[in-house]
Amino acid sequence: MNETPHRILVVDDEPSITEFVSYALKKEGFFSDVVDNGEDALALASKNSYDLFILDIMLPGMDGYELCRRLRSKTTVPVLFLSARDTELDKVVGLEIGGDDYLAKPFGVRELIARVRALLRRGSGGDFPGASHAITASNITLDEDAHTASGEHGEIELTPREFELLASLMKNAGKVVSREDLLRDAWGWEYLTETKTVDTHIKRLRDKIESAGYDPALVETVRGYGYRFKA
Amino acid sequence: MNETPHRILVVDDEPSITEFVSYALKKEGFFSDVVDNGEDALALASKNSYDLFILDIMLPGMDGYELCRRLRSKTTVPVLFLSARDTELDKVVGLEIGGDDYLAKPFGVRELIARVRALLRRGSGGDFPGASHAITASNITLDEDAHTASGEHGEIELTPREFELLASLMKNAGKVVSREDLLRDAWGWEYLTETKTVDTHIKRLRDKIESAGYDPALVETVRGYGYRFKA
């Protein structure tokens, strides 16, 4: 489907975040290295060549801004900042320094991937216009650009959570997705929500699928493991 | 779609600006090289041939004026100056020296592109007659040259901001555009304004669409993600 996979360097000291990010990146076919401090980041950056840097603003020792400044003195590779929420001021500072985009925690996989794609696109080539990001399975098409899910009977009206949930299931159509994975995909990391809550949303999702004229059994439950979208 | 893409050389030392400019240019189908100082600019300019120069006035070492003078001694290629806001005086100086146009920060994508097009048109043949820059969707046509939006019930009177907003939405008709993207497209600078402000302008836009006899629901809101122009 693609050419050479993009290489991404992730710099963050919180393991829960790096795990989440690198997991998401890998799943989308990106290559990523992870380090937890600025010094190692600089060392790696000069050894290997990356297509994108993802930096947390808060880092032990050299902070994200400083790191960005140093990276920028050598290269023109795009930078995506991560930061704790509600730090409005940081936005301006980060972008002035040369960060290309900014993502406030908590963020979800889809949002992260979208930004990463956008930044990589900016750098080189870009994907073709009309390369719509859509998934189709069992006569349902989920269009990520338009944020719609539809089939022969028309559109299925979904709330954000339901949409993310369906997206995660359909991306893995035919495979079981655990409640934990669903939480990760549709909610984002560090969301201390009960895995039980997934069940509730699955119900609402099935309800809407049914009332839109489709088969609610498209979302199969795999007892003891999770859910699966019928392939 | 087009013949040979125009080549543009961007000279600015602020990465956030060069990113923004080259991104905007690429999106419109132009080719751009970026350098952050006058010396490199001269070197590149004598090696390659460009159709337009975009110069920041404030540059480390040789400033934009000086650079313009030197470029002008060799070629007749048009020059577009960029400068920090509120530097009214620069305008005169820049244009006297041989700059062909002038753009004060902060500027928006569309404004930038408009000037670039105008300058390129001046220089060579101009873009083909009839290559009108118009977008049509759902029976509304937005003419970027004339700066008008109209349909079967006549014209929709819009303020500049509303026009940019509608343009951004219509360019992505059928796709959701986030408030952040709208800010970037219609305002030009990311993060300098509140995303909530977008809502206000959307309302005003819908009001005008409605009072002009069209359906305000053409601008759909996609809860949790942004807005979408009905395809």
Place this chain on the structure above:
DNA sequence: ATAAATCGTACGTAATTCGCAAAACGTGCT
């Protein structure tokens, strides 16, 4: 100087999310 346009804040309303608790279901065992 006057009018137009822009921007942000405040607040009401409606949509969405969440998790408990009870009911329904599936499974294995006797």
Place this chain on the structure above:
DNA sequence: AGCACGTTTTGCGAATTACGTACGATTTAT
């Protein structure tokens, strides 16, 4: 077959969040 146990479904109300709208302050254009 019937029972017991764990799992999933479902209903429902409370808390949260997003959106629309109004309004006033500020900036910009004429």
